[in-house]
Amino acid sequence: MTARQVLVVDDEIGIRELLHDILQDEGYQVKLAENAAEAREWRQHARPDLVLLDIWMPDCDGISLLKEWGTGGLLTMPVVMMSGHGTIDTAVEATRIGAFDFLEKPIALQKLLKTVNAALKHGELLPKSEMSLLNLGKDTVITELKQRLSQVAQTKLPLLLIGEKDSGAELCARFLHQPTTPWLVLTDHEKLAEAPIDLLEQYQDGLIFLPEVAVLNKTEQKGLLLLISKAEKFGVRVVCGTAQALPQMAAEGIFDAQLLQVLSTTTLGVPRLEDHREDIPDLARTLALQLAESNEAPYREFDVASLNALRNAAWPGNLVQLDSVIRNLMQTSLGEKITLEDVNRVLEQFADAQLSADFVDAKQLANNLTINLDLPLREARDAFERLYFEHHISKVGRNMSRVADNVALERTHLYRKLKQLGIKIKA
Known part of the structure; x- marks a missing residue:
């Protein structure tokens, strides 16, 4: 069995070496970082099983780094804070942000080993990194989307998310979902027609997400309208997505006008991937890191030219297409780094496949x-x-x-x- 990996972050060389020797003697793999910058860089490439993080460091304090990992979706491993000047307030703050525990220096050997063992057991229960709205990007359109969603989260009114397919509507819905409460991606639309109230009872106090509301038939639309009207009573939030022009469908009699009116009370636009291109390099690294953490592919760095190529490419398939490209690159590239040639190779394969599919569809249509x-x-x-x-x-x-x-x-x-x-x- 592979030894557990512990990252020790402390600006004092004596502390780093002492913890290294103790933990290595206990059978752990130990990595060292002398400041927040090194720890940040290390976390971008791998997920340790545990981090021992000093609070007081010259470049960036440990609390700030902990917050950064939390808001960036990277706090998926247990973190134990360390300080020689610890206070109750600091310990409480660290725990509130997401730290597992707090050790005060000088650290007693038995206290250290007991805490490390408990933290590692706790880490086995934590979810691995996954794509979320927190790591979707920092571009203005994404920042404003998060702010608007935070405002919407204060109520339980139904929400309609409008945007291209696979642009991130489900990530927005998950952002509104409260942990430990029921969650449903509703794809069996017949349940809306047959027993909408049963859905509310089953997912009470949770969130029900419909990825594309435009595909519902008339009976299912009536069921959704009834479900929304009773949702508040059951504490259920209803979030719907669409890539279709619902007002036009309503004008043509295809979509229920009353349902459209209810859904139009609160709407948010979800940007296409191409609307926040500057986030694509960070998204590519995040997806690559998630593959490495789940042992689906070894992590590889991207060179500058490859990231520029990804940023400037066309992404009609949005996040799903980007995920497919990154998986392909991680699994089929031969070098230690992803290069421009690798990116061009994979993008051309996708382009050729799409061109071939379009040609076949056009030919079949002409024949028919x-x-x-x-x-x-x-x-x-x-x-x-x-x-x-x-x-x-x-x-x-x-x-x-x-x-x-x-x-x-x-x-x-x-x-x-x-x-x-x-x-x-x-x-």
């Missing part, structure tokens, strides 16, 4: 739309509608509820139309 244009108008229209409905039926695996939703027709109207066109709907 072979209609005799010399037919009378009514017959030509029927031929087109037949192709249109057959395409949608095939696309959703003959799920007629989804077909009705996608083509914006009531089920009874849809069945009548299919019968008129001679389309059999039984498998």
Whole structure:
């Protein structure tokens, strides 16, 4: 079994060497940092099992570094603070921010070993680093998004998040979610139609998130409206996301106007990845570090040119596409560092795959739309509608509820139309 890794951060060389020798004799791997800058750099590349962190250091005090790790989503390991001038107030403050415990210098041997052992056991229960709104970026648009979400968090009103797919709506919803309370990403939309109140009872005092509200059919929309109207009674926050123009859908009769009115009470726009490009280098490092911490791939540094290339690339797939590219780079690059050539290689592969998919889709569409244009108008229209409905039926695996939703027709109207066109709907 690999030895547990302890990072000791202290500006006094005597303390560092003493702790190094004691912990190494106990079978731990010990890494040393003489100031906050070294500790910060070390944490960017790896996740130790435990950090012993001095409070008083010349470049940055330990409390500030602890706060920095906490707000940056990097406080995923136990931290024990150390100080020769400790006070009760300092210990309380450190614990409030996220420190596991506090050791006062000079540190007694038995107290040190007991605390280290308890901290490591506690660390086994902590979640590893994962993407969150805290490490999504520092650009103005992200900072303002966090501020607005913090304001919204003061109430439990329903929230509508508007933005491109995979731009971070779920991260926003998780930001509003209170730890230890129920959480649901609702993808089984039939539950809205069948038993919306049961959902509220099951996830009482928690948060229910619908990634895309525009895909709900009329019955499911009515169910969501009922769920929202009763949510406050059960202490449930409802957060919905959409990448569609809901007002236009409501004007066309596809989306329930009353539901739109309720959702429009509180709305926030979620920026695309390309709207905060300056955050992409830090995001790339964060994703790479998470892969290393979960043992999915060894950590590799990025050179400056590779980060510039990532920042300037097109990201139509937003965060999911960036995550795929970083995984690819970490797992397939040959050198110790990710280079510009590595980034270009992977980005070109994605571009070629997309171009090929677009070509195939266009070719299939052209083949399918072979209609005799010399037919009378009514017959030509029927031929087109037949192709249109057959395409949608095939696309959703003959799920007629989804077909009705996608083509914006009531089920009874849809069945009548299919019968008129001679389309059999039984498998």
